[in-house]
Amino acid sequence: MIGYFQEIFTGLWSLFVGMSISFKEFFSPVVTVEYPYETVTMAPRFRGHIDLVPDENGATKCVLCMACERACPSGCITIEGEKKEGEKKKTLTLYQLDFTRCSLCGCCVEACNFEAIDFSKEYNLASTRKEDFYFDLLKRLQEKRQ
Amino acid sequence: MSEPIHLLPDETFVLNVGPQHPATHGVLRIKMRMHGEYVAEAETVLGYIHRMHEKMGELKTYPQFLMNLSRMDYLGALAYCHGHVLVVEKASGIQVPERAEYIRVITVELNRIASHLFGVGSFVMDLGGFSPLMYMLQDREYILDMLEAVTGARLTYCYYRFGGLYNDIDDTFIARARAFIPRCRESLKKYHRLITENIIFRKRLEGNVYLSSEMCRKYGATGGVARASGINFDVRKNEPYSVYPEFNFEVPVFTEGDSMARYKVKMAEIEQSLRIIEQGLDKLPDGPIMPEKAPKIIKPPAGDYYQAVETSKGSFGIRLVSDGSKNPYRLKLRSPSYSNVSLFDEACVGSMIMDAMAFFGSLDLVVPEIDR
Ligand code: SF4
Ligand code: SF4
Numbered sequence: 001m002i003g004y005f006q007e008i009f010t011g012l013w014s015l016f017v018g019m020s021i022s023f024k025e026f027f028s029p030v031v032t033v034e035y036p037y038e039t040v041t042m043a044p045r046f047r048g049h050i051d052l053v054p055d056e057n058g059a060t061k062c063v064l065c066m067a068c069e070r071a072c073p074s075g076c077i078t079i080e081g082e083k084k085e086g087e088k089k090k091t092l093t094l095y096q097l098d099f100t101r102c103s104l105c106g107c108c109v110e111a112c113n114f115e116a117i118d119f120s121k122e123y124n125l126a127s128t129r130k131e132d133f134y135f136d137l138l139k140r141l142q143e144k145r146q
Numbered sequence: 147m148s149e150p151i152h153l154l155p156d157e158t159f160v161l162n163v164g165p166q167h168p169a170t171h172g173v174l175r176i177k178m179r180m181h182g183e184y185v186a187e188a189e190t191v192l193g194y195i196h197r198m199h200e201k202m203g204e205l206k207t208y209p210q211f212l213m214n215l216s217r218m219d220y221l222g223a224l225a226y227c228h229g230h231v232l233v234v235e236k237a238s239g240i241q242v243p244e245r246a247e248y249i250r251v252i253t254v255e256l257n258r259i260a261s262h263l264f265g266v267g268s269f270v271m272d273l274g275g276f277s278p279l280m281y282m283l284q285d286r287e288y289i290l291d292m293l294e295a296v297t298g299a300r301l302t303y304c305y306y307r308f309g310g311l312y313n314d315i316d317d318t319f320i321a322r323a324r325a326f327i328p329r330c331r332e333s334l335k336k337y338h339r340l341i342t343e344n345i346i347f348r349k350r351l352e353g354n355v356y357l358s359s360e361m362c363r364k365y366g367a368t369g370g371v372a373r374a375s376g377i378n379f380d381v382r383k384n385e386p387y388s389v390y391p392e393f394n395f396e397v398p399v400f401t402e403g404d405s406m407a408r409y410k411v412k413m414a415e416i417e418q419s420l421r422i423i424e425q426g427l428d429k430l431p432d433g434p435i436m437p438e439k440a441p442k443i444i445k446p447p448a449g450d451y452y453q454a455v456e457t458s459k460g461s462f463g464i465r466l467v468s469d470g471s472k473n474p475y476r477l478k479l480r481s482p483s484y485s486n487v488s489l490f491d492e493a494c495v496g497s498m499i500m501d502a503m504a505f506f507g508s509l510d511l512v513v514p515e516i517d518r
Contacts, residue, residue: 007345014345021340022277031284043291045313047298073210105213105304106312119298 042121047104051120052095052137058145060138061116064090071111074101092138099125099133158186161499165194169272169503172513176490176506183498188491192484196517203477208234208444211477213304218481219515220301222261222458224254224293229464231306232387233453237446237466238308245433246310247389252323252426253293253305255419259330260289261458262412262419265510269409270341272507273350278341285333292322308444310436323427327420334416342413351406355497355505357489358403365492366485369460370415371509374400374407381456392429393422405508412510445472459483459510483515 033040042048055061064081076098081090109117117137127133164175173194179187199218203211215230216223228250235242263286267279290300296315297305305312341347362372372379380397382390398414400407448470454463460482467476486509494502 010345014343017339018344021336025277025281031287043295043298045295045298071210073206073213103213103217104299104302106298107209107212110312 042123046119046121046123047106048120048122049099049102049104049125049135050097050108050117050137052141053116053118054141054145058141060092060095060141061114062092062095063114063116064092065113067111067113068108068117071107073105073107074103076101077108095137097135097137099135100130156181163503165191169506170513171268171507171511174487174511174513174516178499178502180499185494185497185499185502188494188502190487190490192487193517195514197514199518200477200479203474203479205473207472208308208446208474211474212306213302216299216302216304217514218479218518219261219457219459219483219512221264221512222257223301223303224250224257224305225455225457226462227303227306228254228388229453229455229457229462231308232455233451233464233466234308234444234446236453237449237451237468238441238444240309240441241437242310243434243437244389244431246435248426248430249311249315249435250306251389251393252315252423252430253296255422255426256289256293256323256326258458259416259419260286260293262416263289265458266337266341266409266412269507269510270347273347273504275341275344275347278337281333281336281340285330288322288326288329292319292326295319295322307436307440309440310434314435320427320430323423327424330416330420334413337413342410348406350504351409351508352402352404354405354501354508355493356403357493361489361493365489367460367489368482368485369457370408370411371460371486371489373398374411375403376401379461381454381461385454387453387455393425395419395421405505408508408510443472445470454480457482459512459515460486479518481515481518483509483511483513484518487511487516 052060052062062079064079066079069077069079078094078096078098079092080094081092083090106119109119125133158179158181161178161180162175163178164170165173170176175191175194177189177191178185197217199214202214206214212227212230215226218226234240263282267282267286270278293303294300296313296319297303298312357367357371357375359372359375359377361367362375362377368379376399378397378399381387382395383397395418398411398418400410446466446468448468451466451468452463454461456462461480462482463478463480465476465478465480466474469475490506490509494505497505
């Protein structure tokens with residue numbers, strides 16, 4: 001008989017402890033943000049998809065050494081260049097990133113000895129079309145310049 | 147009106163749990179033959195998200211495989227990355243600077259706490275208590291923010307390199323980690339009041355699906371599952387690696403072998419991880435994070451190498467067979483959850499379906515790691 005009442009008492013006590021913690025948390029500061037209206041700032045080292053880094057003139061620093069293309073584990077980088085007349089080096093005509101396969105590992109950024117690519121801070125990337133994730137990075141760079 | 151179904155006394159039916167079921171925490175299927183509410187036979191069906199990581203390991207060069215490891219156990223990924231870099235460093239004889247090893251241990255332990263918090267939280271949620279998960283996610287979020295600031299990713303890290311680290315930790319990280327320790331200790335007190343002492347939770351879990359130490363040995367169970375059945379085995383102590391011998395910590399072992407013990411092991415391990423982080427931050431040496439002559443191309447000499455590490459799920463082993471080329475000849479990944487899930491079929495026979503599912507939650511499984 002005593003055990004019966006003891007059990008009721010411990011049950012009620014558990015309930016009371018749980019409720020008191022919930023009650024305390026109810027008045028603790030809010031830790032979430034209302035996402036589309038508020039956003040958190042990304043950490044400086046956040047690894048988004050890669051982007052070409054402009055030099056002082058806003059042009060690309062890429063010298064077409066192809067190190068990034070070779071380093072990429074998933075084969076997402078396609079680089080094309082052509083040799084313009086009168087110039088010694090090739091110029092970049094296409095830098096395409098297939099973001100559907102990118103694992104954001106950063107091998108390409110580490111492989112580049114010319115600091116021509118870096119991570120962007122973009123994370124609002126959602127689409128129902130696969131084609132939206134084939135990024136033309138050179139075009140992005142030119143758009144940024146304008 | 148249709149007639150109610152009458153089962154014969156020894157008639158059984160088949161119940162299919164999963165592959166898409168919230169209680170299986172991923173894409174895993176359990177085929178159960180039920181005798182009323184009692185499990186007469188269970189069969190876990192694996193392989194729904196097999197991604198051939200071992201084959202990828204053979205096809206990719208060593209640095210290209212770095213990021214695959216964090217796709218196995220996405221909750222406690224850093225420990226798996228640690229095992230990978232350790233085995234390649236062992237094979238190619240790369241010396242790791244002490245500071246890098248310390249930072250590795252600190253980040254691995256932080257990640258272990260995050261994994262345990264989520265494991266316990268989702269386990270309690272499986273039993274019907276939702277708010278503990280929210281409190282635990284709040285603490286876990288603190289760790290993830292911290293790790294994101296140094297590694298650049300929240301779950302799928304690619305932070306360790308052969309020989310050291312991708313980048314160094316800064317003072318902000320150290321300050322945040324220091325602030326986290328008392329905060330987490332405070333939260334642990336709250337969790338013990340809220341969960342461990344809760345009468346419903348205790349009545350539900352005490353005596354829930356007993357696992358003997360023989361059964362754990364038979365199936366090769368490791369980690370918290372084995373330590374809850376009285377097996378005192380922790381790779382960090384038994385086969386010390388990295389700088390773990392320099393730390394002072396205990397291995398929590400319980401002998402009850404029930405789901406409550408499996409829960410308690412995890413809670414006790416969080417405390418021990420906090421101790422390791424505290425000591426690591428105190429002892430953190432200055433110096434480089436990469437060796438001076440880190441080889442650009444990794445080509446380990448031909449041979450057979452093995453390294454085990456203690457992850458949040460158990461002992462993770464990685465065997466590397468090298469033929470001296472740029473790619474491994476064979477890369478075997480021994481994942482702890484695979485062994486831990488194997489004993490489910492035998493252990494849950496005879497228990498009620500709700501108990502079997504509670505037991506399943508207590509194993510703390512991560513399905514991508516089973517189907518690596
Ligand atoms: S981040 Fe990794 S996967 Fe993505 S493009 Fe660079 S190398 Fe390839
Ligand atoms: S490694 Fe750098 S410089 Fe070389 S092709 Fe890639 S982006 Fe250009």
